[in-house]
Every structure is written in structure tokens, then in C-alpha cells.
Amino acid sequence: MTVLAEGTGTFLQPDPDAHRRYIRDNKEKGLVSKVMSEAEAVKRFVDDGDYVAYDCNLWVRGPAALMREIVRQKKRELWIAAKFTAHDATMLVAAGCVNRIDVGWMEVGRVITEAQAAGDVQLFEWSNGAMTYRLLAGSLGVPFLPLRYLGGTDVFKTGTKLIEDPYTGNPINVVPALNPDVALVHVNQCDEYGNARIFGAGLQPVETAMAAKKVIISTEEIVSTDEIRKDPQKTRIPYYAVDAVVHVPFGGYPGTVPGLYKAHLEHLMESGAAQMQGKMDEYLDKWVHSVSSNEEMLEKHVGQEKLAVLKAEETIKEGYYE
Amino acid sequence: MTETRTFTDMEQIICTSARLMHADKLYFTAIGGPPLVAVLLAKTLHAPNLAYVVEDGTIAPQVQLPAPMFLIEASGGSYRAASWTDMNTVGFHAGLGYLDYGILAAVQVDEYGNFNSTFVGPAYERPERRFGGPGGANEIASLCWRTILMTRQQGRKFVKKLDFMSSPGFLDGSAGARERAGLPADTGPWRVVTEMAVFDFDEESHRIRLMGLAPWATVDDVVAEMEFEPLVASTLENIEVPGEEELAVLRAQVDPSGRTVRGRWITVELDGESARLVEQEAPAEGA
Structure with a gap:
């Protein structure tokens, strides 16, 4: 196969056989309860230096509580897939957890700009679709997939290759599969074993989970396995x-889970202001380090009354819970 | 009989773009900002059945106005869709050729319609100003049959050389350049819409060509706000200023918060098809 052009940037190298062996040797195949606290999950399954991919973001059905736990446990040198990312990357960089970011789209302000200038974080440019497609390849167990974009642009240079299609003879781009060390996915419902339901349009929860070595699901609700088996679709x-x-x-x-609760706009304004004012440390102290769990954070800094309002204001239920 | 009308640069860009949209086509639009507002304006005014997809996998929603906030109001943005899928699925649909038009905003555009939404400055590692990244723009601009780009008419936006090419136009402009780069055949940028002008692309050279002009602006006004000389069509279409109904719907229904339509104010005196510029605000820093 002829390689016509190739990117020479840095990317996580695909290794499907190593991934298969990991799955063979490490995954629990039995029906075993995996319910645990966010502290235990992050302690056991997120290691310094891991590549972390997550579905959605801090504005929409993202694994916000798990990300805060990563901050709380001071995980270091993580590499993240920031596709369709809000200020997730900002929070993780401000906390010193992340030093490499594959970019699709992310909210960018002074935290990331300054960290990049200081050499504390490296950015590698892809696109939302390309990152999602790399996860698809990872979830299929293949080393790469062809796609008909990225070519000709500066985004190509990160890790895409232009090859001669062995079937048509035309030029075609291929991107490397992405098999993250860890996937974080926040879902609507899940049973104790991990059978997970996600309601609404949504980025790539399935690809992200299936491509990863280790998978942490956070869920709004635990449902019985009986309920899962009555509606397996x-x-x-x-x-x-x-x-x-x-x-x-x-x-x-503070993001929304569509159909369940609204985003907390005052919180998002607070985090935005913290970044603008160079006060991310104070923000993280308040929302992460001063509490030991999501539950305690909500109790101390948000309150049941506000949470009830956020639930009541999410009036659209159609398609999610109706 | 003269009439005075005041609108923002972004209102003109949105109204002009909305007029290009039709109910019998499928649109792949950026998930928020001017592209989505233009689509919603077209749906409200003249094409209620116009269907669009966004990159979170929402297919043909019927959102309630005002336009839901970017990402944060996800249930509003995907309300009453024909289907809820995911990012890969809508990408497949674009790859299959279902999506006629991509609607996107750009930070910088060059003379072949390539564009930047990543950073401006001397080097990737040392940006003067960093933006969100390509997002879904690279795939939209590659896979949709045609792309409509929305941007302000400013010299720093129409540049000889992009600081970074996030998404493809006609690349180096040579015949078959997109195909040689592995992109689908017969695709590419179609219109670039600014507050003063509409551009298309010359079929042979693929260079950007001025083809429509606001009645209050001249060709020189447009070229003065570009780093390079565009081709100019032999006859220029007249771009109507935003109409009273368009502005009323845009301001009162689609974007009453003014979040997206805000911009520099332009006041013109209308006399039939012609219009005279009364005054315009200077561009805001960073706009």
C-alpha cells in the first residue's frame, strides 16, 4: 500500500493485539456488582500518565463528578481527548492533571493559553469528528479506518496518512485507532453490573466505552437488572x-442532563469568572478540595432547594423519560 | 421616499445567509452561533420544513424559539427531532452525500475558501489568540456538497495566508486538489457571506470572487477590508439590507437575548433599491 503523505505529529499509537490481550486478561466477564464510590473508582482505574477519553462535556451530560474526583486525587500527566469539550480541559489543566490534549473543539481561555505558553501542556489538533472516528476504530478492534476528510489541511499533520486506496486507486485518508486507557461516561440509568442506558442525542458514549481498556460509568440512577432485561434494546x-x-x-x-435537570448557569459564570480573574485555585478549592464527594459538594455549595429548581426547570421530558 | 434602517453587521450576515437556504435541501450546521441562528431564521421566515443536522447527532429537530443556548440547553436544541443519533452517524450521512450544505463560521478565510478556527499568531505552540479548534468544521467542509461560510468583512479575516488551515476550501486551488487530498469529488466552498458582500468561487481558478454587494458599500470598500484582491463578477447582485420583518423575527423571536446578533451598528438611508450609509461603528476589538 502506497503512503502518499503523512502527518508526523504525536498521537497514541494503536496496538489492537495488545488491547485484545488486555481485555482477555483484565476484564471481569462474570456478573459481579461493580458499584463503588467515585473515590474508589478513580483510585483503582485512573493512573498517572493514562490517556483519558470521556463522552460529552461539563455543559451536557458529561462525567463531571468523575472529573472532579480526578482533580481531587491529583492525578498527573493525563492525556485527554478534548472533542466537543467545554471547560473540562480548562479545569483539568488548571488542576495540573493534564499535560497533553488531543483537540477537536474545546473552550479555551487563559488557563490553557498560559499553560501552553509555559510548556506545561501540549496540544495536538484533530477535529471532533476525527477523534470520534478514531474511537470508533478503537471500538472495532482495527488499527485504523479510512475517512474522507482532514486531507490537505494543517489538521492532517498530526497523525493522518494519505494512502492509495487499494480498491479504487484513489487517494484516501486513514486515521489511527484510539484505544484510551480510561473511558469516563455519565449515563442516565445503569444496573449494578454496568448495563447502561443513555437517553438523548449524544456524542460517542458507546465508542468511547468500547474502545477503552478501563471503563468508569457514573449514573444518575441505579436500576435493577430485571428492569434492564425487560427492555434490552x-x-x-x-x-x-x-x-x-x-x-x-x-x-x-454543573452541566445539564437532558430530560432530567438544567445546567446551573450561575456556576458556569463562576467558573468562567474564576478563569478570567486567575482564581482557578480558589474555584477548585471550593468545588473540589473542600469536599470529599459529589454528594457533599451539592449539599454544601448548591443545596437541595437549587437542585430541585434545576430539575423542575428541565421541562422537556419527551424522548428521555416519556 | 426615504427610510432609515439600523442593524448590526451580524444581523446582515445572518439575514443574507438565511435567504440562501431552501426547504428541499439538507443542512449540516454548526451547533450554535450565527450558522444555527441563520438556519432558524430561514425556518421561521420562509422554509418551515427545512431540515438540518448538528454534530451531536440530532437530526431534523423542531426547536422552540428562542434559539437554545449553545450546548447548555441540549434538550431544547434536539427537541422533537426526527432522530437522535450520535456524532459518527451524522458524519456517515455527510460522507454518503445526504448533506447538501454545510453552514459554518470562520476566524480567517483565504482566497481559495480554506479557513481557520484554531488560532491566530506566529506558531501553533505560541498562539496570540487560541480558539476552540476545528470542532466539526473540517468534516462538514469536506463532506457536504457545498459550504456556506459566515464571517465579518475585515482585513484580518480575509488573509493571504492562514495562520492555520483548520478546514479545507479548494486547498491550493488547482484542479482536483480536494480529490488528491482524499476528499469527496465535486465538493467545496460555495458562498462566503459578510455584512457587505457575498462571494462565490471561480469555476476554473477556484479563487474567491465578489458576486454580491450591499447597496451601501462599494467594491473598494470590500477590497479595502481584504488582504488580497478578489476576482469581481462582471455584474454584481444587490444584497438587500435586513428587512423589517427579518429583523423583527430575528430580534424578537430567534435571538431576543442578542447573544448572537450583536455586533457593530450600521445605519443606512434607503431609497428604493439603493441605500446610503449614514454611519457605522468601528469594528470591536476581537469581534
């Missing part, structure tokens, strides 16, 4: 892919 991620099930109501806070 709704299961998007099967239990054997899942290593930890963390029950975290409002685990997407």
Missing part, C-alpha cells in the same frame, strides 16, 4: 465492558 453499553459503576445523582452538574 435500551442497553447501550453492556456490563462486561464496565469496570466501575458509580451512583452519582447530579453527576453531570
